[in-house]
Amino acid sequence: MSEQQSISKQLRDAMQEHGAASQSAGINTLFASDSSRAARYGFELEGIYFDFSKTHISASLQELYLQLAQEAQFDRWRHALFTGEKINGSEDRSVLHTLLRDPDNQGIATSEQGVLEQAANTRKQFIQQLQTITEELDTRETAVTDIIHIGIGGSSLGTQLVFEALKNFDEKTRIHFIGNIDAHQLVAVLDQCKVASTLVIGVSKTFSTAETLQNIRSVGDWFAAHGVNNYLDNVYAVTANPDNAANFGISTANTVTFPNWVGGRYSVWSSVSLSAALVLGADKFAAFLAGAASVDRHFYQSEPGENLCFIAAMLDHYYRNFLAVGSRAIFAYDYRLRSLVDYLQQLETESNGKDRQRDGSEVDQLTSPVVWGGVGTDVQHSVFQMLHQGTALIPAEFLLVVNPHHDLIEHHNELLANGVAQTAALLAGQDLATVKRRHASESLSEIALKAKVFSGERPSTTILLPELTPHVLGALLAFYEHRTFCNGVFANINSYDQMGVELGKRLAKEVKPLLSQSANASRVESPESLDASTRSLIDRIKKA
Numbered sequence: 164m165s166e167q168q169s170i171s172k173q174l175r176d177a178m179q180e181h182g183a184a185s186q187s188a189g190i191n192t193l194f195a196s197d198s199s200r201a202a203r204y205g206f207e208l209e210g211i212y213f214d215f216s217k218t219h220i221s222a223s224l225q226e227l228y229l230q231l232a233q234e235a236q237f238d239r240w241r242h243a244l245f246t247g248e249k250i251n252g253s254e255d256r257s258v259l260h261t262l263l264r265d266p267d268n269q270g271i272a273t274s275e276q277g278v279l280e281q282a283a284n285t286r287k288q289f290i291q292q293l294q295t296i297t298e299e300l301d302t303r304e305t306a307v308t309d310i311i312h313i314g315i316g317g318s319s320l321g322t323q324l325v326f327e328a329l330k331n332f333d334e335k336t337r338i339h340f341i342g343n344i345d346a347h348q349l350v351a352v353l354d355q356c357k358v359a360s361t362l363v364i365g366v367s368k369t370f371s372t373a374e375t376l377q378n379i380r381s382v383g384d385w386f387a388a389h390g391v392n393n394y395l396d397n398v399y400a401v402t403a404n405p406d407n408a409a410n411f412g413i414s415t416a417n418t419v420t421f422p423n424w425v426g427g428r429y430s431v432w433s434s435v436s437l438s439a440a441l442v443l444g445a446d447k448f449a450a451f452l453a454g455a456a457s458v459d460r461h462f463y464q465s466e467p468g469e470n471l472c473f474i475a476a477m478l479d480h481y482y483r484n485f486l487a488v489g490s491r492a493i494f495a496y497d498y499r500l501r502s503l504v505d506y507l508q509q510l511e512t513e514s515n516g517k518d519r520q521r522d523g524s525e526v527d528q529l530t531s532p533v534v535w536g537g538v539g540t541d542v543q544h545s546v547f548q549m550l551h552q553g554t555a556l557i558p559a560e561f562l563l564v565v566n567p568h569h570d571l572i573e574h575h576n577e578l579l580a581n582g583v584a585q586t587a588a589l590l591a592g593q594d595l596a597t598v599k600r601r602h603a604s605e606s607l608s609e610i611a612l613k614a615k616v617f618s619g620e621r622p623s624t625t626i627l628l629p630e631l632t633p634h635v636l637g638a639l640l641a642f643y644e645h646r647t648f649c650n651g652v653f654a655n656i657n658s659y660d661q662m663g664v665e666l667g668k669r670l671a672k673e674v675k676p677l678l679s680q681s682a683n684a685s686r687v688e689s690p691e692s693l694d695a696s697t698r699s700l701i702d703r704i705k706k707a
Contacts, residue, residue, distance in 0.1 A: 169520070169528055169655040174230055181227060182485030185219045189620040190590060193221060208471050209457050209638040212627040217590050218478050218558065219486070219622060225468055228477040231653060232467045240652045245463055247273035251659035252521055258659050259422075260429035260644075261459050264452035264637070269460055278424070285422055286452075289434045292419050293445055296399070300362070300441070308336060309356040312438040313378045314366030314401075315342040320509055321431025321640075322366075324502040326439040328636050329447060332568070336442050344374040349381055358389040363398040364438045368427060370400060370407035379411075401437050426659060428510050429644065447633045454637025462645040472642055475624070476649030482558050482622070483529050489555065492546070493536035495562045496582040499631055503562070504536040507643055514647045514658040521657050530654050536560075540581050550589060551617050559623045561586055562639075566630040583625070592619020677701050 170178070194200050194216070204216040232238070243250050245268065247257040257275055262268055262282035273279055300307050312322060323340045339352040363382055367375045379398065386394035395417070400408035403423045409415065421433040430436075432452060440448040458472075467473045482488035495503050515531035537546065550557055563582045567575045593601075598615045628635050651658030673692060678701060693701075 169235065169526070169653065170231060171234055174227065174234060178227055178481070178485050181224060182481070185221070185224070186486055190217060190219060190622060191620065193219075206471055206474075208461055208642070209454060210629045210635060211638060211642075213471055213475070214625040214627070215474065215478065217586055217623045217625070219481065220474070220478060224481065225474075225477070228473075228481075229467055232473070235652050235655065237467060237473070237649070237652050241463065241648075244648065245269070245271050245273075245459075247275045247278060251657055253657055253660045253662065256659070257424060258426065258429075259424045260426060260432060261456075263425065263432035264641070265456040265459055269463060271463075281422060285433070289419070289421075289437075289440075290445055290449075292434070293437070293440055293448075296419075296437075297441060305359045307362045308360040309362070310336065310338045310438050310441065311341060311352060311356065311361060311363045311382060312338055312366065313341045313363065313375055313382070314435070315372060315374050316509060316513075317427030317430050318342075318366040318368065318372075318375070318401075318435055320502065320506045321428075322436045322439045324500075324506045324640075325431060325436055325451065325636065326442065327502055328499045328631055329439075329443055329451070329633055334442060338438050338442060341378050342374075344377060346381065349378060353382070353385050358386055358391055361397065363394075364401060365398060365413075366401040366435050366437075368403045368423075368425070368430070370402040370404050370411060376411065399437065401434050427661075428513055431640070443633075450633035451637040454632075454634035454639075455641035456637075457634075458638045458641035458645065462641075472645035473649050475642070475646045476653065478558070478622075478624070479532070479646070479650055480653045482556075483532050486556060488532060488558060490533035490535060490557055492550065492557050492559045493534065493562070494538070494542060494559065494582075494585075495536070496539050496578055497562070497564045497567075497628075497631065498538060500562060500564075501538045504534070504538075506640075508534045510643060511647050511650075513661050513664070515650050515654065515656060516663065517654075517656045517658075519657075520655045526654060526656060528654055530656060531650070539578060543581065543585065547585065550621060551592075556621070559586075559589065559621070560626065561623060562626045562628065564628045564631050568631070586623045586625055588617070589621035589623050590619055592617035592621075674701060678704060680705065 197203065201214070201216045204214070204218075204220050206213045206215070240250065244258055245261065247259060249255055249257050251258055257273075257278075259273075259275075259278060259282070262279065263286065266279060266283035266286055268279055268282075312319060314322070319340050319342045323338075326338050337355075339355070341349055341352060363379065365375055365379045370376075383394040383398075386397065391397070395412050395414070398413055398417060400411070400413040400418045401421070402408050402418065403421055403425065405415070405418050405420050408418045419434045419437055421430070421435065425433050425435075432455065436448065462470060462472050465471075465473075479491065482491070493504050493507060495501070511534050512531050517530055518526050520526055536542070549555070550559060561582050563579055565579070569575070593616065595613060595616050598612050602612065602615070626639075628639065648658060670692070674697075
């Protein structure tokens, strides 16, 4: 596939001109000039309602991005994704995770022989293993009350999100997610568990991830300290490299595999989610996959102007490159989605936090913004001060679940009211005249009155989920995946490698043995690979 610069000068100039004009005019002007704006820019997909009307979206902006779609060969890259071309050029790999939720691939033939059959067999095998493991656990003398899921990054974040979002409130089996090598987390989890009723699931694509293997060994020490010497009988490995799991000592019967073509941050759809699937059940997991597959169909079949993933990515790119936006905030007004921001943070910043185009040359635009956020009304009493009155323009995204899974309706109405009201306040703001009118009877000082002025014109997107079901959650996560893909196409970058995480890992292997040297040992070896500050820090840590 041929390479090209991401945006032509003519189109870039037009976008910059449009950005200056739209920032000057503001969003409220767009509402004033179009009485149908709310309906025009409200869209529904799989029961999920997307309201983009409080952003800078307009017909002229969409027209510019349709031009960008042509320049960036959007149709071609999208087709390449679904037909299995090796769009991960730096690693010479296809990107095939969509096959995990739709083994038939919408009837589209892939370029790799046998991969559709492998995908179908992988899904069937996982369901069979899930059933077998469930039956084995049911025969245990002591029921499993705690599952310790050990993985890091993509081997944990998605599974944790799925479990927290979909588990029943009265679920008796707890899953504890261990990703950090910081033993404070591990000790806190082990303190809640009992050896006789604890199962361990270690997740690593290569089964060589240092943090994961060390955490499994430490759990083994915990088992041994409580009289269980054959702790590996209580450990399941989830990996694309069963040989490494066997070398670690885990039996074939306790090893669940997935294909090597499953990428880390796209592995939530695979057996990486074994722990969540064990608790939630095969039917819920199947519905989760089906929800994602439905959005795959929308993304592949819809033209850019009607494609919600494309539209959302268009706004991301426009804000980042033409309205000087450095971050995007995401707020889930539902406690069950408390891990969503962490999940999306990895998905977007690891995928598109790149400074190289596909051909290795430097990017000629800004790529991934900082992705951050929080949950519910908690964050209204902290970071929302900056959203409303800070000097940075920060597009905000609000996710609200219309129908809760509890009966405390007054709580839920208060929650929804706050979420909806924040989007209105961000847009409207209030000028000094309005402040004086609203506080006329309070005898406030001029300083206090001016402190209550809000500029408004702060963009936000609202996503209404009808309820939090497996199908809806699957659809939502697939929407974010394809949105991330679109942004990679706009920037002409490879969204599917993560070279930026490797250097720090390599240096950690050099630093660790140096920390084990005695405090009186000579200064750090190999000074050419470590700067003076790092050598000084190592010396100070050793002395302490």
